[in-house]
Amino acid sequence: MRPRIVNLDVDSLEWKPLGPPGLYSRELSRDPETGARTALQRLSPADRYEPPKVAHYHHTYEEIIGISGCFSFDSRIWVTPGTYVFHPPETVHGFKSAIREESTFLSRVGRDLDFNFVEQPEQDDLYCVAETAPPRQPVVHKSEDNTASMIPGELLGDRVRARILSTHPETGEGSALVELPAGWTSRTAHLGCYLEIFMMSGGIAVDGNAPVKGRGYFFFPPGSEIGKLCANEPSLAYVNFGGDIGL
Numbered sequence: 001m002r003p004r005i006v007n008l009d010v011d012s013l014e015w016k017p018l019g020p021p022g023l024y025s026r027e028l029s030r031d032p033e034t035g036a037r038t039a040l041q042r043l044s045p046a047d048r049y050e051p052p053k054v055a056h057y058h059h060t061y062e063e064i065i066g067i068s069g070c071f072s073f074d075s076r077i078w079v080t081p082g083t084y085v086f087h088p089p090e091t092v093h094g095f096k097s098a099i100r101e102e103s104t105f106l107s108r109v110g111r112d113l114d115f116n117f118v119e120q121p122e123q124d125d126l127y128c129v130a131e132t133a134p135p136r137q138p139v140v141h142k143s144e145d146n147t148a149s150m151i152p153g154e155l156l157g158d159r160v161r162a163r164i165l166s167t168h169p170e171t172g173e174g175s176a177l178v179e180l181p182a183g184w185t186s187r188t189a190h191l192g193c194y195l196e197i198f199m200m201s202g203g204i205a206v207d208g209n210a211p212v213k214g215r216g217y218f219f220f221p222p223g224s225e226i227g228k229l230c231a232n233e234p235s236l237a238y239v240n241f242g243g244d245i246g247l
Helices: 143-149
Strands: 005-009 023-030 034-045 056-058 064-071 085-088 098-111 115-120 140-141 151-155 158-167 174-180 195-201 215-222 235-241
Touching: 023 215, 056 235, 064 195, 085 115, 085 143, 085 158, 085 174, 140 143, 140 151, 143 158
Parallel strands: none
Antiparallel strands: 005 215, 023 034, 034 098, 056 115, 064 085, 064 098, 085 140, 151 158, 158 174, 174 235, 195 215, 195 235
16 A cells, blocks of 8 residues: 655656656656556656657556646647546557647556557547457546536535546445535545645645645555545645545
């Protein structure tokens, strides 16, 4: 299981090259047993980054949300800040990848990422090569749709507005964009599932301490102490959870 992480200052972390020119990463958390990890990735055309030219799939899920810039897997739907993409394991994508400017995105995977190239894909839209269809289906949500689809809900016992992005129909594991109003306070000390929070804007104070100056990141393993969290200003969070948390 990943360790408990509270208000990590993401913007203070060093960008580390991943191998291909112009591809950089800030790893936020990793499970040492499974290889599951969350990282902020940066694509820099100025440093000779080139998108993959061939469609491909991974044997793990790939989940991303745009943070800055503009890029695409198919040159039709562009990933901009707030755009959400979920590729289940063995989902073919990257049919016509392109990038318009330097971009960053939050990336979540369930194990070390492998690349399996498909020289002649069956179609130019997402499809799965697995023998059985995945229970958690491929999803692409544009940023403007996410903003328009916020509905009232609760996070850790207090009021919020949320947009559920994707969920597993059997386990309840999923992701959401959550608007925290000024004055939001956590009222739940523990959860039976993991909870992961990445601050898109604003910040969360922890046990009376000021939020970090950059983007904050949290990971709470199942059953771990959450502490008193508070949003002193309107904030937007990208939230991932391992089961039903009431959103």
